Amino acid sequence: MSNTHLNQSKVTKNDEYYTRLEDIEKELDHYIPYLKGKKVVCNCDSEASMFWTYLTTNYESLGLKGLTATHYDPNGTYKLDYIKGQTVKTAVSGDGSYNSPTSLAILKEADIVITNPPFSLFRDYIETIKEKDFIVIGSINAVTYGNVFPMFKAGQIRLGHTTLRYYVIPDGTVKNLGSTSWFTTLPVDRQELVLTATYNQTDYPTYSNYPAINVNRVKDIPSDYKGMMGVPVNFLNNHSSSQFKLIDKLNRPKLGEKLIYKRVIIERI
């Protein structure tokens, strides 16, 4: 583990999960046409970040116009610029937080934000970057956050092409964090779901606190039901806007008296 990672781990232990290069490559390769001529900022990244590695390695082939990273460290920090094929490290004032004056000034000049931000600050992080294009990682549960779901509903953002679950932690080992996803403003083409299940009243009861039927698994979405349906949040990994409209989120769905896990409410187009 590098010193940078050691220092970071003292800062915010629970946010110290580093993205693997293979996961970054699998997702970012899909956006190659959208990155040409763009200024990219990674605003939660050290020089050890695999985002920095991917973007500097592929800077020329992606046709990037600029690349800067800022790094959070309350004990003093730096920014990275990629200039003429070299990483240039410059000390900056402040703590390098994504919402610090230095980082906000860099954000203002950028076209697109690409990173894995601290999961614990995801709500505020999205508020900070939402005027820009972005490709960022978050917990799948973040789709129902009060400020995030409306962006999905309005078609401003969507989940990316791949999901990830393995991250490197500060001791250098790999940890399974459960399902995490890419959240992006960029287009994501995906095929419509092939629906094979059929509706019946017994298997698809109506919630006692919302006028929609409950669907327990994405593969159980009935092909012949036209009303509102509550589906698990991971449905958004397969959502095709030509097939389903997003209606709502339901944080505490109830079947009779029984609370079940949160759902998003969808309807066939």
Ligand SMILES: C[S@@+](CC[C@H](N)C(=O)[O-])C[C@H]1O[C@@H](n2cnc3c(N)ncnc32)[C@H](O)[C@@H]1O
């Ligand atoms: C999930 S980790 C990902 C790190 C790196 N982007 C990557 O993908 O490997 C989130 C990082 O954000 C850093 N962080 C915590 N608070 C921050 C803040 N306010 N502004 C910027 N970065 C912050 C954490 O120290 C942590 O290293």
